Amino acid sequence: MLQLLIVDDEIHAVEGIRSGVNWDKLGISSVLTAYTVKQAKDVFESERIDIMLCDIEMPQASGLELTEWVNEYYPQTLTIFLTCHADFKYAKQALQLGSIDYILKPIPFAELENTIQKAIDKIQKDSELAQFSQYGQFWFQHQPMLIERFWMDLIHQAIPPVAEAVRNAAAERNIPYDEAMTVVPILLGVQRWHKKLTLREEKIMEYALKNAAEELIIGNKQHGQIIALDSGRLLAILPADSQAEFELHLKNKCERYIEACVQYFYCDLSCYIGSLVHGQDMYAMVNQLREVEKRNVAYNNKVFQVANYQVESSHHELPNMELWAVMLKEGEFVKVLQEATTYLEHKVKQDRLDANLLQLFYQDFQQMMYVALQNKGIQAHQLFSDPVSLTFTETATRSVTNLIAWMNHTIGRAVEFLSTIEQSESVVHRVISYIKRHIAEDLSREDIANHVFLNPDYLTRIFKKEMGLAISDYLFQERLKLAQDLLVKTEMPISAIASHVGYANFSHFSRMFKKHTDMNPIEYRQRYQQRDS
Structure with a gap:
């Protein structure tokens, strides 16, 4: 019998799922619950969980982060995402290509039961897999995370690319290894997204890309594997006895995968098929695939076969x-x-x-x-x-x-x-508006020119031609007018007025004010306030 865990921070949502699904009909013997990621991890440490229903948006940690943890420590568990964000609908379509689904709240229980049944079918199918080859099943089904780490260490040269070193590394990790085993690596590289995605949305889409690759490229070769290399890049590893086995079918599989990516994942993506290699040759082949990807600047959504790819020295004819x-x-x-x-x-x-x-x-x-x-x-x-x-x-x-x-x-x-x-009036108008909005700040000619993206000297010529005076003179005049109005019409302290019109130094403000009005600010206020009264 199977056990299922519901992870959602909304208690009513959890209880609704518990009561709305016919668990006996599905063959689920036990339904466990958790309201936080921490509680969910505690459940995993004490119970065997076959299927996890997991909300994406939760406090402290997200459902995506929990799933990453589950995949690392409990890779046999299948996950079904739940969310209330309808604008992720395209992600739902994408994820349906893989073995994990994505369901929008409020949960349609009939759809949820169908999805759980698919997960159960996958669990049963995996448990009944025949022996594919003497080493294939061990390599790609037994301890998948350990195997993935082994491949990553080969790719990054943490394991030296020497047959003896590879054999010893496999023995140290208790991984069955046959030096005669050969594989074909395929680099899957996203070239661009057609929709603007947040980091969270991009992560969801990359997760869906991996599921789709498992479905469309690995297919019935259950002992193949998909590894995430870095952002927007996956590596498919397919065991093979001969290159000829793949020449007829692999290119077509990659083309169908590309079509699905364009339709469901809103991206351009190209596939780069490597040659058949032994374990110690994986590092060199992956580097060769990366180089072909780097050189491909002309074509989108295309399949490249490294065996047929030739680098030609071209004479670069630049235009006049x-x-x-x-x-x-x-x-x-x-x-x-x-x-x-x-x-x-x-x-x-x-x-x-x-x-x-x-x-x-x-x-x-x-x-x-x-x-x-x-x-x-x-x-x-x-x-x-x-x-x-x-x-x-x-x-x-x-x-x-x-x-x-x-x-x-x-x-x-x-x-x-x-x-x-070309219409200097519009530029001058923007400058004047900017000066009025920032008159209390320490404005320089460069600050004002940067606001309109012009060279300061060029802006000065335009401004003076239109207004008849330099920008600095206009700025001072505007500050003086504002200071005069505030002295007469308000009881603001003179130091506050000085600061309000862009003078941090009160003495400097007083000197400049007297130079242009023949009165200091106190005298000006006394004379004109009395006149107004």
Whole structure:
């Protein structure tokens, strides 16, 4: 008989599930409960749990964190997530591809019973697995976390890539190892997400990617394994007696997996199929797969076979950016964008775009853009320091798709701002508004220029042409007017007035006030308050 644990911080939700499901019909002998992650861990230490129903959002620690702990220490337990967040609906669709489901609250009990039944079927199927090979079952079913750590140590060279060292490491960990056993590694790399995801949502989606890979790539090869390498990257390891076994079917499996990822996980993803290797050769092969992934800047959602991948030394033919620079000077930003995009797309069609060429193009194009903006008085580092622009910049050289997106953003933002500075009135108006909002602060000409993304000298010329005086003179006039009004119309202490109009030094304020009114602040207040009365 099976035991099930419900983990939810809402007592009513727990009791609702306990009373709403026909446990006897499902063959669940015992239903245990926990209201915190700590309580759940205590249950695991004293009871065998076959299935866990777990809420995601809980105080102190999340259901995702609990599941990671369970997978490490109790990997035989299957988890079904529960949540009340409807905007995770796409994650639910994704997770249904794997053996673990994702159910929205309020819980539809019929759906929950069906999901639990699927989990029970999987448990029974796993327990009835036949002996796949002399070593396959031990490698990929017995102590899965220990096996995963063994592979990770091989990949990171914690175990030296030497046959004797690998054999000794396996013996020390009580892992059956046959030096003749061979495997095919496959690197699965996310290229970009089509939806903006929080870190929590991205973690859910990566968890679903792993489940989908187990379903669609490992398939009925129950002794295969999926390992999470780092953010957005998985490694599938499939045992094989010969490379020929995979040549006909593995590429098709990866293509179906990619189609599912695009449809359900809202991402672009490519698969990189390695060659058949022994354990001691895993480190070198994974590095080779990573290099192929790094070099792939031209293609999205594609399957690469490392055996057929050739690195060709290419002559990098960069476009004539001197011509584009002249076009930018004349304001032809959109035409430059069109020509640059056409150039990159043409290189992709010729199969002549590699990571090196993409990097060179990006550096030259960025330099050309920044010089063009500088000539127009725009400070590029200010215009592109917002979080969205920084994200585009950070990912620009990962692929041609990202680079074209960066060019569209950079040129679009430049064109938008140039259209505003062509009308000096709008810039001057923004400067005046900024001065009035920050008049009590220690404002410099550079502070004001940074606010409108312009070079201070260029801004001074625009401002003086429109207003007839320098920005510093205008700032002082506004402070003096405000100080005069406050002296006459309020009983504020003069030191407080000085601070309110941006003077931290009371003596300096008094000297400047007298220099321009022939009276100190006390005399001014006495004269004009009496006049008003």
